[in-house]
Amino acid sequence: MSALSATVVPVTTMLTWQSDDGHGIEGTRLLLGNGGFRALGRMVRAEPGGDFTASYRLIVGEDGTLERLSVTCATAQRERHLTINRTEDGFWLLDTGAGGSRAGFAGAVDVDLAHSPMFNTLPIRRLGLHRQAGEHTLAMVFVSLPELEVTAVEQTYRTVSVLDGENGRAVVEFRWDGFAAELVVDADGAVVTYPGVATRLTTGDVAPAAG
16 A cells, blocks of 8 residues: 555544533534644633633644644633643743743653543544553643643553444543543544543534524
């Protein structure tokens, strides 16, 4: 098979998740390529400490590692901005609009955005955990919401079951400190169900508008 014939035609899809606590929703326009992808998303959260909205633009390279993430988050009190770029030499450049910084973040190559099941796709897809069994404990760049504070954390991903030919689903266990959940993902490594956090909606889950 030639390199040309092996090239995957980019596919665009829309994904929507409803939070299991009923306090939030996230919608993402996902463009999948050979190994990389782009995602343009927005989430709305109604929190006891105050509601917020957040939008993000995510670019993942063909090797599965993050190239650029930009996030804007707004509360009733203020609006915050953050842009993260990962350089070829493995450093992270952070820009809040009021100044920049450079950090190594323990060699992390993935980013996790609070409340978002979209970002679990990064390590799952990069490592192919939905297609081939594996277990990895990873350094991760974690971005909190609504504060947009950036910290280095450690998370573990472990394949429970690879893609099932009948329903096109795999299960990957996610662990972080004392929290654990078994994520059901589709053939692209995108989360379908994240117990206790969010469930992806399908057309049949959305009630038609009254007319």
